[in-house]
Amino acid sequence: MVDTLELILRHRQRSPTTRSGELYYEMLVEYFRRPLRATEEGTPLVAHTAYIPSEIFYAMDLVPLHLESFSIISPAVLHNFEEMSSVAKGFGLTPEVCSAHRVQAAWFVQGWLPRPQAVVWSQQLCDSINHSGALLQEAYDLPGYFLDRPYYIGEREVHYYAQNLAEMVEFLEGTTGHRLDQDRLCQSLAHTYEIAQAEREMYALCRQVPCPMPNRLGDELFSICNWLYLGTPEGVDFARAALEEVRGRVGRGVVPQENHRLISLYPPPAFSWKLMDWIEREHGATIVARPYCLHWAPWEPDFSHPLESLARRCFAIPISRHFHAPMMEAMVPDAVEDAIAHHADGGLFFAMINCRQGCAMVRPVKDALLQQAGIPTVVVDVDVLDPSFASDDDIKDKLESFFEVLAERKENVL
């Protein structure tokens, strides 16, 4: 997988597009190369699921391995979803189970992951993750810790979560022998804050007409800054580079003519990010809002109480704050607010078919966007990892019809 990512990187370097585009692949390669090096160098490697606060790993000098990223990126790069799916089936995981978890399980069963020293997992996206962590623990016979994030945000919940974080640190100290460095934790929180501020500024700039952020960049930011490099100087570099580019495009946008301004409500299929380029290039359709990636709740670091501050950060970060919370308090109001503020004229919901979290939100979000923001939403059924479920062509057909609807609506208004 690392080799293929390197090939993609070299291709990008030969045909450069943007600094962030190049950095994106450089950083992916580096991120996934590190676990291999860590094993050789004897640095403890810790596998973890989405939204385990990576600031802790950096403050303890541990090498993290983000399992969902791995399972989302690997089949897209290796084109081996079918193989992974059949390994998972042999393990008892049916196609109805979320494909991200099936791919993870397949890697575990095959023993293809570099061996971590510990695993830490959490339910901050969904509780399918509860068992994925347990599976890895069992398959590799590893010590593990489950980080329990409360559902609501309130003082009692923050306190409880901070306690859980302290226990997680204790667990990691015990299993790896590395101590938490409080100064480094504060530094890491400062990096996270800088990333959050850059994302907030970029997101605010997306309100401009035309939108200055390319369609891919939102998802790249999500992957690099919110998942893989949160709390690191590298993450800050990426966010800065992206911010510079977005600032530089203010006033001129990313396409010669912006025909449709869309709010995206769920990640696009991982096997075809090119779709996002295609809607931009062929249809002048720009993603001007993506609350699940970029809508942060208010948060500022408090260096006098770093763990508590980290706990508050975990409640504020997008997608975790949208998925592990009442939908009428986060996902729905954020979508409506962003659709209006960003002047979106249509909603785009990639409905991941085996994700009960995402699918349950389809109708309330769609209704709220129509009633409160006055815009229609196209729901495209996909399996974000399985290209055989809905092909590029199927998706393009559906999107083209939607763009026709949007064009007609515009004509009627004019």
Place this chain on the structure above:
Amino acid sequence: MKITVRDDTRYHQLIKGLDLMAEHRRRHPTTESDAMYYRLLADYFRNALNAGEAGKMVVANTVMTPSELFYALDMVPLHLEGLAVISVPVLKDSDHMFSLAKSFGLPPEVCSAHRTQIGMSLLGALPADVVVTGHNICDGSYKSGDLLRHLYDIPGFVVDRPYRYSDADAQYYAGELEELVQFLEGVSGHKMDWGRLAQSMECSRRMMELHQEIYRLRRSVPCPSPNRLGTQLLFLGWLYMGTPQGVEFFETVLAELQERQARGQGYVPQERFRLLTIFPPPGHKMKLLDWMEREHGAVMVADPYCSHWGQFEWDDSRPLVTLARKWMASPLNRQMHGPAELGWLPDTVEDALAYKVQGAIYWAHIGCAQGCALIRIIRDALREKAGIPTLVLDIDVLDPSFVSEEELKDKLEGFFERLEEEL
């Protein structure tokens, strides 16, 4: 989208169907508890329908939210998963429910229990005034509860259950229950009656003890319980926890088992295979369980997922902490939500050995990420630590079209042949 018109036609049909089943059982008696089971089911759902006339509010609640609190606040509970799981086989309308859910955006890959709940909500078929949601089994409950609240525009509360069972976790959960009480006091206008809570908890304590005793008795060879019993106790426990009717049902079951055991009799004339089961069998094919015992002498003696309680300290002076601990230790809750290595895995292996089982059946409900994720781990553990094979049967607990009875019978017969050879 809001559901502004409530239509209780389907709900009435369900009660009628359950009444007919109870009547049928009364006329063709098998056991006293069996007749009682259907009567209690009908009464439970009737109570929710009649609550308005009695001036009471109905709390629609997802699985494993502490019903003792509802009784103590003079509210009437309506168990959403219980309703979904029981109504579809009775009314045989799964296709209709699933197509409603599909039109709402829920594809067939989503667990059918949740799709049914959404279908029922969309029909306006739920007599609910307020929703209390938890994620004691899976986070699908959050979303189903959230959707009901949104569709009916009614107040709601989410009880956040911690993952582990430590003291700090129990305290946190008790804090959640305290907030739930405040919320329910606010919406109902009733004050918490702590004396009534104590009474309800006494019933729960008794039900728990009876359940543990019943489960212990099922170790006997031959086993004195019918195959349907585990699921019946699970459902009645869901619906009647904390009530005198629940106590009466569990006492009746225990007396029947004791009587059979005292006579040295099993429930089937000749017990050939002792089985452990994991996860609920398909609700629409309960006759398959009768067929297993009747035709093959295959008896489901152990079902840790719904019968194995965890240990905890009962402290009457701290009712909310005790309630929190009890719900964290109760079967299904303890196995599904907590760490597998603390609940599901050791409980299953322990029971396989203690109940002298020869094989295990894993009812793998296809839309359930929670249930399916551990298949391999449990199967391996049962083979390595208890020396028994496991048959994994792909099913959908609510969708009869997913797999036919014949296919299931074929697979079961193949498995029984294998067990026979090994014996």
